[in-house]
Amino acid sequence: MRLQVKNISKKFKAKSNYVGALDQVSLDVKSGEFICLLGPSGCGKSTLLNLIAGLEAPDQGEIYSRGKIGLMFQEAALFPWLKVKDNVGFGLKMQKVHRPEIAEQVDKYLSMMHLSAFAEAYPHELSGGMKQRAALARTLILNPDLLLMDEPFAALDAQTRERLYGDLQKIWQETKKTIIFVTHNVREAVCLGDRVEVFTARPGKIKKEFKINLSRPRNLNDVAVAQISNEIMQELKEEIDKVAAEMADYKKHQND
Amino acid sequence: MTKVDLKRKGRKLIIKIIFLLFLLLIWWLLYKIHFWPAWLFPSPRQVFKTLIKGFANHTFIWGILISMRRLFIGFGFALLVGSFVGFLLAKVKIINETVGFLVLGLQTLPSICWLPLALLWFGLNEKAIIFVVIMGSIMSMTIAMESAVKNIPPLFIRAGKMLGVQGWQLFCHVIFPAILPSFITGIKQGWSFAWRSLMSGEMLFITLGLGQLLMIGRQLNDMSQVMAVMLVIIMIGIIFDKLIFGVMENSVRRKWGLK
Structure with a gap:
């Protein structure tokens, strides 16, 4: 299924002012692609998934998609x-x-x-x-037709996660689903994705796109995966620093 | 249940039985040394005899049936209406701000305080006592349902919606099962409020039922009847609390892995 996201913006109301969650995000996903959205916490990645899933409506922009959408959360959310x-x-x-x-x-x-x-x-x-x-x-x-995954492995231990990377790649190859996978883990993104979209800190924008042309199945500890991860990490670090600075600033204001 | 479980349960039961026998022994000893006069403090044997007699001549059976009928009508009504109102309180903000406030206020009123009003409205009859039972338990049912619905993890609702569930289906297959553990606890509590209201109501005016049997014992200075009826009331309480609601609660909690 093809998915087109065009110039999406979304703001949230916080106490007295509006906080931008997403700013002019565009994304074009081809049928059968595996896309990873990578960014610091609170950059609006999950918001983008909710918008694509239709759980929320964007303030601006449009989303074109046809077919059924499945969404998975960080928690399994099975019915006990x-x-x-x-x-x-x-x-x-x-x-x-x-x-x-x-x-x-x-x-x-x-x-x-x-x-x-x-x-x-x-x-x-x-x-x-x-x-x-x-x-x-x-x-x-x-x-x-489209599977949205919101940090589905974030709460798991490292060994379990590594096994699931293998399983997920296999299932993806067998079922030929289109997958959008949200994560803040660089290696995870490189290990799984055909493309990795790096987000800026809030309000989230796509900062840079990396195409990962490695053969599958990939392993978290492959040298090539590690190399590309380092490259992406450079890009991401700037954004993480921004978030840290913002938090420090916020704290200072509170103390004043 | 595994063998080990059964063994553990059996051990617990034996300890309980020994403890009860011990209490009976102390009772009997106190009677034997005439610590209190016998007409104030009958022997276990006398009470047991009265118990048997009460069941044999059907007075206790009628008392139980009459009390149970009131309880089922009154509590059944409180359960249905209270749950419905509680659900609305959780879902509709304006109802919460108005009715919710009222419910919280009325909840503080001990149920027996409704009796004078009920007597004036309905007269000395069945309706008055059922009214007291309803008022005694309906607020607690309402509040229990409200908090159960408010505390559903939003994740279940999201997951349900993502799996294509909407409207009535969402209620039947997600919301209702999700509130079941706290709802059963709420029913248990509501039941015990209803039961207490019923007993105090029955004791205050002549209207058959277990409460009245207790008061008759007092009026006839028949301490063994008083104690026998108290035992019956305790047993009914245990049957409902531990057996019926306890089993329901445990089976749900085990399924959920809360136990």
């Missing part, structure tokens, strides 16, 4: 009252799909995510990585 298989089948059940058909699909996606053994478990019995895999299965089963 449902078994894993019922969580995964939830969306289909809401669409009133026939039960045998749901069961078949659930089996397929659970085995794709290596969760077949946990079909009957409740979410609290899963580890963090398994929860995110279940959440991914729950999103993918609805067959979205």
Whole structure:
């Protein structure tokens, strides 16, 4: 699915004044592309995802997209009252799909995510990585054309995360989904993305685009990944410093 | 349940039974040494006999049935209306600012204070006592539902919406199951308010039920009846609190992994 974001701006109301979250952001995503949005915390990356998902409306600009959208959060957000298989089948059940058909699909996606053994478990019995895999299965089963992922691995430990990078690349290659992946982790972005869009500090703008032409599957510790990451880090560091300066400034004002 | 679980549960039960037997022994000893006169402090045996007699001649059974009927009507009404109002309080701001304020105020009024008003409005009858039960539990149900709905993690709602759920489906498949644990706790609390209101109401005017059986015991100077009826009231309390609501609460909490 092709996605076009044209000159999007968005402001939020904070106490007395408006704070710009996004400023004139444009993005063109081709079908089957894997895009990573990279930027310091609070730069509006998540806001952009919410706008694309249609959960919020932009103040200015337009978004063109066709087809179904799936969104994944930093938290798995599985429903604790449902078994894993019922969580995964939830969306289909809401669409009133026939039960045998749901069961078949659930089996397929659970085995794709290596969760077949946990079909009957409740979410609290899963580890963090398994929860995110279940959440991914729950999103993918609805067959979205565009998959939006908002720092989905940020809360996981390093080993689990590395395994999931491999899984995600494999699934992406198999299903040919278009993916937009938000992160503040440079290596993660380079490891996963065809393109990495580096954002400025608030209000978020796209500062620079990096095309990553490395063969897949990539590994977090590949030398090439590390090299490109360093390059991008230079770019990003400026923005992180800006955020730090702004925070220090804010603190000073509060103390005055 | 695993074998180890059963063993642990069995051990706990045995400890409880031994403790109760110990209490009975102290009771019996106090009776034996005539610490208080026997008509003020009957023996366990006498109370047990009265208990059996009460059930055998059906007075206790009728008392329980009459009290339960009032409780189910009164609390059932409070549950339905209170939950509905509580849901509105959580969702509609203007209702929260007006009705919510009223509910909080009325909640501070002990339920038995509604009795004089109920007697004047409805007379000395069934309606008055049911009214007291309703007023005793409806505020607590309302507040419980309001806080349950207000405390739903917004993430569940977002996830539901992202999976294509809207309107009534969202309520049935996301909001309702999401509030269930705190809602059951709320029902349990509301029930105990209703139960207390009912007992105090029944004791204050002649209208059958367990409360009146208790007062009859007093009027006849029959301490063993007083104690027997108290035991019945305690047992009913335990059955509802521990068995019915306790089991419901535990099964939900286990599913959620809160336990």
